[in-house]
Amino acid sequence: MIPRPPRSSEPTAAEASAWADVLVRRRLLHAAVLAPTSQWLVQDRPNGPVRVLMGPADVVVLAATIQHHTRMMRPEAR
Template structure:
């Protein structure tokens, strides 16, 4: 597996919003809401607990974790 170089900058609010939209649209999260303070409220399932993420970096890190989990759990197609 190729290793990716580290980020050169912190994720922006726009990048986090785009990832939140994708995660909810693909039903990988039930909800992701940006608060006026810049925190994110995320919920995996409709009646599950709401988690508070401190900012865009945390939401992008969650997206990376979900993406990694999704890619490693599917059967290899070759």
């Protein structure tokens, strides 16, 4: 696997919102809501605990983590 170069800028709220939308639409998260404090409230399943992410960077890291886990679980990745 080729390592990615480091980001040149911090993720924006728009980027975090786009990733949150994708994760919810693909049912990888139950909910992801931007709070007025710029924090994100995320929930993995309907009755699961709500986690608080501190900002857009945390949403992007969560998306990358979920994507990595999903790819590693594919049969061809084993």
